[in-house]
Amino acid sequence: MTLLAGRPSNGGGKPLDLVHVGRLVLCAAAGIGHSGRRRRRSQFGNDQESLQAGCARPKARILSDQALIDVLVVAVPPAWAVFSYITKLAQSLRAARS
Numbered sequence: 001m002t003l004l005a006g007r008p009s010n011g012g013g014k015p016l017d018l019v020h021v022g023r024l025v026l027c028a029a030a031g032i033g034h035s036g037r038r039r040r041r042s043q044f045g046n047d048q049e050s051l052q053a054g055c056a057r058p059k060a061r062i063l064s065d066q067a068l069i070d071v072l073v074v075a076v077p078p079a080w081a082v083f084s085y086i087t088k089l090a091q092s093l094r095a096a097r098s
Helices: 021-044 048-064 066-097
Strands: none
16 A cells, blocks of 8 residues: 555644555556556467467357447446446545545
């Protein structure tokens, strides 16, 4: 938690200022993406041909399952709207406290 805190304020305010929720989500997404990339590289190899060959089978399996695509089309937009609303609400509450 200390690594997420900013510099202490000079004016006798709060001793630590935490980062915005959006920055925390961005850092988490970058960490997850980096770990997934490292795992794919170790499974499929470093050259482009072996990576494309290794990704073709799961991609074809996912795209052939129409029920999964239908669920994703229906579920992802409302889930993203709820996540966005909660993030904006948290940022607004944080701004109101300052």
